[in-house]
Amino acid sequence: MLKRGPYLQMQGPNQIEVCWRTDAFVLSGSVHFGNVAGHLSHTVDARQIQTPFGGTKDWRATITGVLPNHKYYYSICVDRQILHDGDQEQFFFTAPEIGKSHRVRFWCLGDSGTNRVGTANPGKARRARNGFRRYNKQPINAMLMIGDHAYSHGKDEQYQSAFFDLYADELCKTAIFPYAGNHDLLSDDFFYIFHVPNRGEFGGVPSQQMTYYSFDYANIHFVMLDLYKQPWRTLDTPQMQWLEQDLAATSQDWIIVVNHIPAFCHGRYNSDEIDYYRPIQQTVLPLLDKHGVDLHLSGHDHTYQRSYLIDGHYGASNSFSPEKHIKFDGDGINKPIFKRHGAYSGIVHVISGTAGSFASADESGHRSGTLGYPAMIKFENGDENGRGFRRLGTFLLTIDGLELRGTQMDDEGQILDDFRICKVR
Numbered sequence: 016m017l018k019r020g021p022y023l024q025m026q027g028p029n030q031i032e033v034c035w036r037t038d039a040f041v042l043s044g045s046v047h048f049g050n051v052a053g054h055l056s057h058t059v060d061a062r063q064i065q066t067p068f069g070g071t072k073d074w075r076a077t078i079t080g081v082l083p084n085h086k087y088y089y090s091i092c093v094d095r096q097i098l099h100d101g102d103q104e105q106f107f108f109t110a111p112e113i114g115k116s117h118r119v120r121f122w123c124l125g126d127s128g129t130n131r132v133g134t135a136n137p138g139k140a141r142r143a144r145n146g147f148r149r150y151n152k153q154p155i156n157a158m159l160m161i162g163d164h165a166y167s168h169g170k171d172e173q174y175q176s177a178f179f180d181l182y183a184d185e186l187c188k189t190a191i192f193p194y195a196g197n198h199d200l201l202s203d204d205f206f207y208i209f210h211v212p213n214r215g216e217f218g219g220v221p222s223q224q225m226t227y228y229s230f231d232y233a234n235i236h237f238v239m240l241d242l243y244k245q246p247w248r249t250l251d252t253p254q255m256q257w258l259e260q261d262l263a264a265t266s267q268d269w270i271i272v273v274n275h276i277p278a279f280c281h282g283r284y285n286s287d288e289i290d291y292y293r294p295i296q297q298t299v300l301p302l303l304d305k306h307g308v309d310l311h312l313s314g315h316d317h318t319y320q321r322s323y324l325i326d327g328h329y330g331a332s333n334s335f336s337p338e339k340h341i342k343f344d345g346d347g348i349n350k351p352i353f354k355r356h357g358a359y360s361g362i363v364h365v366i367s368g369t370a371g372s373f374a375s376a377d378e379s380g381h382r383s384g385t386l387g388y389p390a391m392i393k394f395e396n397g398d399e400n401g402r403g404f405r406r407l408g409t410f411l412l413t414i415d416g417l418e419l420r421g422t423q424m425d426d427e428g429q430i431l432d433d434f435r436i437c438k439v440r
């Protein structure tokens with residue numbers, strides 16, 4: 016009867032949406048929820064979502080009036096039959112109050128979509144997922160999608176195999192903030208499956224778009240950018256005008272931009288050799304610098320690379336000058352990077368595109384890099400030229416007040432990078 020889910024989205028301080036899919040013959044659905052497992056005193060009816068997917072029905076129940084940063088147990092009910100009984104394992108968290116400091120943790124997945132339909136080999140994504148499960152023993156507040164979650168064309172059945180099946184244990188208790196990469200946008204299925212806060216529901220300037228939007232979470236402002244489908248290459252495009260307006264309007268302690276395609280990279284791709292990267296460097300990056308963005312989180316390149324705290328680097332790698340562009344002398348691993356608030360205070364760029372595969376050096380060829388981009392940290396045990404890793408892994412983002420911590424762990428749960436940024440207001 017249950018074909019997908021439950022999964023959670025539209026997570027705010029006072030609301031959340033519980034979603035699932037059933038066979039087509041189901042007539043109704045609802046969610047029971049409450050503070051205590053086994054005692055679910057509230058009920059919300061679900062509505063059916065129109066989709067082009069035959070033989071199934073998608074359901075969403077919007078729960079409102081709940082408390083911020085609170086744990087609720089829930090069950091879903093289909094045609095008066097309870098499918099999950101709201102036990103100790105079936106719960107959701109609401110987001111903390113906007114503008115307030117809380118310790119919050121986000122599991123970030125870049126390019127995870129390799130668990131392909133009907134594959135005999137369950138895929139490397141499962142190994143990366145298991146590495147995180149081995150490492151992580153605490154609740155996570157939400158999952159951030161960095162794009163490319165359903166290879167090769169973002170089709171509904173590809174999302175089922177590579178996303179909903181693979182992360183089912185997390186998705187039933189951890190809200191997602193959906194986001195599409197270039198592969199996801201090769202079909203329109205993303206637009207029917209997901210729901211994003213693009214109308215300023217949780218702060219931010221409304222974009223009214225599915226592929227780019229912003230929201231606030233505790234003391235963080237998140238911005239999701241679409242540098243693939245919607246026009247973006249010049250400042251007069253609606254997306255760049257919205258971005259400028261949105262960044263100028265926020266007064267949150269942290270500004271984090273998620274953007275599937277990085278500004279520069281030297282792994283599967285060499286950004287010096289590919290024209291696509293020029294307008295990211297010359298149009299988008301100056302805006303991010305100007306408005307004091309702290310972290311720029313990308314995937315697309317199936318490697319892990321992380322920059323120093325840098326500002327004002329908009330050209331090719333040979334124009335990078337450590338003296339001119341590095342804003343803090345340190346890699347943030349043993350001692351935190353200290354960063355002031357506001358314009359031109361430096362950005363740390365993270366590329367974590369290894370949740371589903373990694374680009375091995377053997378595959379390198381024309382327009383590939385060798386992990387040698389000079390703005391990137393040189394790791395003691397890094398691969399090739401040391402400025403990154405060609406290993407499966409996922410990224411954990413932790414923010415606690417004015418401290419940010421970024422941790423990349425591999426498929427064994429071993430830490431590859433673990434850096435901190437301390438904000439000085």
Ligand SMILES: [Fe+2]
Nearest residue numbers: 163196197315
């Ligand atoms: Fe991609």
